[in-house]
Amino acid sequence: MFKLLKTDDKTKARRGQLTTAHGVIQTPIFMPVGTQGTVKTLHPDDLVDLGSQIILGNTYHLNLRPGLDVIRAAQGLHKFSSWDMPILTDSGGFQVWSLAKLRKISEEGVAFANHLDGSKMMLSPESSMEIQATLGSDIAMLFDECPPYPCDEKYAADSLALTTRWAKRCKQWHEENRSSIVPWQLDNSLIANPTEVSRQLAFGIVQGSTYADLREQSAKELIEIGFDGYAVGGISVGEPEYEMIRAIDNAVPHLPQDKPRYAMGLGTPPQMLEMIARGVDMFDCVMPTRVARHGLAFTHDGPIHIKNKEFELDQRPLTETTHPSVARFSRSYIRHLWRAKEMLALRLLSFHNLHFYLQLMEQAREAIDNGNFTEFKDAFIARYTANSK
Amino acid sequence: MFKLLKTDDKTKARRGQLTTAHGVIQTPIFMPVGTQGTVKTLHPDDLVDLGSQIILGNTYHLNLRPGLDVIRAAQGLHKFSSWDMPILTDSGGFQVWSLAKLRKISEEGVAFANHLDGSKMMLSPESSMEIQATLGSDIAMLFDECPPYPCDEKYAADSLALTTRWAKRCKQWHEENRSSIVPWQLDNSLIANPTEVSRQLAFGIVQGSTYADLREQSAKELIEIGFDGYAVGGISVGEPEYEMIRAIDNAVPHLPQDKPRYAMGLGTPPQMLEMIARGVDMFDCVMPTRVARHGLAFTHDGPIHIKNKEFELDQRPLTETTHPSVARFSRSYIRHLWRAKEMLALRLLSFHNLHFYLQLMEQAREAIDNGNFTEFKDAFIARYTANSK
Helix, strand or coil: CCEEEECCCCCEEEEEEEEEEEEEEEECCEEEECCCCCCCCCCCHHHHHHHCEEECCCHHHHCCCCCCHHHHHCCCCCHHCCCCCEEECCCCCCHHCCCCCEECCCCCEEEEHHHHHHHCCEECCHHHHHHHHCCCCCEECCCCCCCCCCCCCCHHHHHHHHHHHHHHHHHHHHHHHHHHCCCHHHCCHHHHCCCCCCCCCCEEEEEECCCCCHHHHHHHHHHHCCEEEECCCCCCCCCCHHHHHHHHHHHHCCCCCCCCCCCCCCCHHHHHHHHCCCCCCEEEEEEHHHHHCEEEEEECCEECCCCCHHHHHCCCCCCCCCHHHHHHCHHHHHHHHHHHHCCHHHHHHHHHHHHHHHHHHHHHHHHHHHCCCCHHHHHHHHHHCCCCC | EEEEEEEEECCEEEEEEEEEEEEEEEEEEECCCCCCCCCCCCCCHHHCCCCCCCCEECCHHHHHHCHHHHHHHHCCCCHHHHCCCCEEECCCCCHHHCCCCEEEEEECCCEEEEECCEEEEECCCCCCCCHHHHHCCEEEEECCCCCCCCCCHHHHHHHHHHHHHHHHHHHHHHHHCCCCCCHHHHHHHHCCCCCCCCCCCCEEECCCCCHHHHHHHHHHHHHHHHHCEECCCCCCCCCCCCHHHHHHHHHHHHCCCCEEEEEECCCHHHHHHHHHHHCCEEEECCCCHHHCCCCCCCCCCCCCEEECCCHHHCCCCCCCCCCCCHHHHCHHHHHHHHCCCCCHHHHHHHHHHHHHHHHHHHHHHHHHCCHHHHHHHHHHHHHHHHCCC
C-alpha cells in the first residue's frame, strides 16, 4: 500500500510511504542486501542503529542454502534471521542469469545447474513465488527473464513477451496460493508489529532492454495485470551509465503515480540521486558492502581506499558525518585493521558505507520535503565528482 | 594496587580488586586477547556489552604493525583502539619464542627475524618496557625468557637466572623512564575516568619450568625486586595438563597474598576453575575467539561444533544463558551462516564464547563471595566433562 506524500516542483522526485505487513517504509529508500539471510559482516542490531527500514533477501541463494526445509522449520526468513522489519525478496531470475551454469530457458521456466555443486534445478514463475511465500517476505518480485546487454530488438521483444506471460502466472499463483501454503505469510499473530497490510505485496518488473517502445509496452502490460509496485529491471548488467538512465527515462513515465517504483541493483550515490530526480522510490545494491570488503569507504569527496599510505597517521574519522559507532575510530586505526587483515576493518567499512547510503536517502527525503531537492542533488554531485579519486 | 576482599574457606580461591589508571578490575578475571589492537571480529562496544573489564594487547605484534610511530601519533593504544578501560600488554617474549625466526639470545636481549617480512629486530628488557610505555598499557609485563617444554634442569636454571637479571633491568627502566618518555602514561587528563593509580603497573613472571625448587627461587627473586603483581609463565607451551597445574602449585604458594597472580595464556573452563581454586586471580587466552573461528561454541555440556548436521533444524540458542545479542539466533541459523561462510558466524561465535568465559568468571566471583566455590566448581566441571564430545 503506497501513499504519495509530496512531489518536488522542479523534478519528478517524490516522497512516499509504503506500508508492508512488517512496517511502514519512507521513500526514497535504499535497501541493504542480505544475500544469504544476513547483510555481510553486520548484526541486525547494527541495521537498526543504521536506520535501515527494509533489507533484501535473495531467493536463488536462500533456496539453495539453507534450503526451504530449514526456513520452514524457523517459520520464515524473518524469524530465521531475527529481523522483525520488512524484507523484499528478488525472484531469483537475475542470479540464474549471472551465477548458474548450463541455463536452458523454456516456456515453463529456467532449468540450470546451480553454482554451488552443479545440481540440476528449475525455477519457474510458480516455484519462484512459492519460495518467496515460504521465505515470507513482505514484497515478492515476479520471475522475469533478464536480457543481456547489448541485446537486439528481436531478442528483447521475445524476452519481454515471455516476461509478461510469466508475470501473469506469477500473479495467478500469488492470488490463489500465497495465503494457504505458509501460515506466516498471513497470520498477524506471528508478526511483532503488524500493520493493516496482512499480505505479501508483489511487484512487477519492467523489461525491454534499450528500446523505448518495448519499455512502454512492458509497463502497460504489467499495469494491466496489476501489481503493488513496479521495478525497472535489465539494468546494471554491464551497460554504460547513460543507457541505465535512459532505461529509467523510458520506463518511469509509463508507471502509475500511486505505486512505488524500484530501480533494481543500483547504484553509485550520484546515480541514485539522478534516478530519484526521475521519480524512482527504491534502490538496492551490494556495492556499499562489497566495496567495503575491498577497503573502500564512501566520502562526500568520493570514495577513498583506506589501505593508502596517506592515511597512516590520519587521526580523522572516515567522514565528519559518519555514525558515532564508526566515528570513534581514526582512519589510521582502520587502515591498521585493514593491513592486519582484521575482520573489524570489514565490519566498520561495511557499516560506514551503508550509513553513507542511508544518510543520503534521508537527506534526499528531507530535501524533497523542503522543496530544494535539485539544489541538494547538484551540490552533492558537484562535490562528490570534483574530488573523486 | 590490589585489595584482597575475601578468601574461600575450603580452597585458596579468592576475590580481589585491582586498581589501574583506567579502572578497577574485579578478580578472578578473564582478559580477552586483542593481539593486534582489536579483539578479533568484535567492536569495543561489544566488549562493554560483554562486561569485559580489561583486554590484553601484544607488544610483539603492535610493535611490528602498526609500529610505534602510528601509536605515538594516536597518543597510545587506548586512544588508537578506542578502548577507555584497562589494558595489559605482554612483553613480547612469548611471541619471540613462538613466532619469530632465527632467534639469537644474549645477555643484552633477543635478536630475531620477524614473522611478517623477516626483518632483523631486537627485543631487550629496556626496549620491551619502552614499547609497553609507549602503548600506554595499564599493566606491563617484564621481558622474560620462556623455556620450552620439556626442558632439562640446567637449561631451566640458566634461563631463570637470565630472566631474573632481565627483571631487574625491566624494573630499573620502568622506575626511571616510564613517566618521562610518553606523556599519556602519566597524564590523568588524557584518561576518561582516571583512578587514584596514575602510573603503569609492572608484573613479574615466575619461570622455572617443571622444577619446584626453581619456581620457588624465581618467585623469591622477583619478590625481592618488587613488582605490582606476579604471573606464572612458561605454561601453555605444549605440556600436559597435570604439568600446567603443577607449575601453578609450585609457584603460587611462594607469592605474596597482597598482590594479584596471573596464569598466562590459559585455559579451558575447567582448567581456569582449578587454578582459581589454587589462588590464581587473572587469566588470558586466545582460545574463546580462536576456536570460534573454527566453528566451536562453548556450552555447559562441553563445546559443540556448529557445523554439525544435528543442528540443521535446531531452533534453540547456543546456550540457555548466552547473551541476548546471540540468544536471538537459533543454532540452525548460525550453522547456516557458518556453512555460507558469512562473517557474522565468526562474530556471533566469538561473542558467545567470550560471554561464556566472562560469565564463568562472574559466577566464580559470586561463588567465592557466597562461600560455595567448591560446590560451584565441582558441579560445573562434572556437567562440562560428562557430556563433552
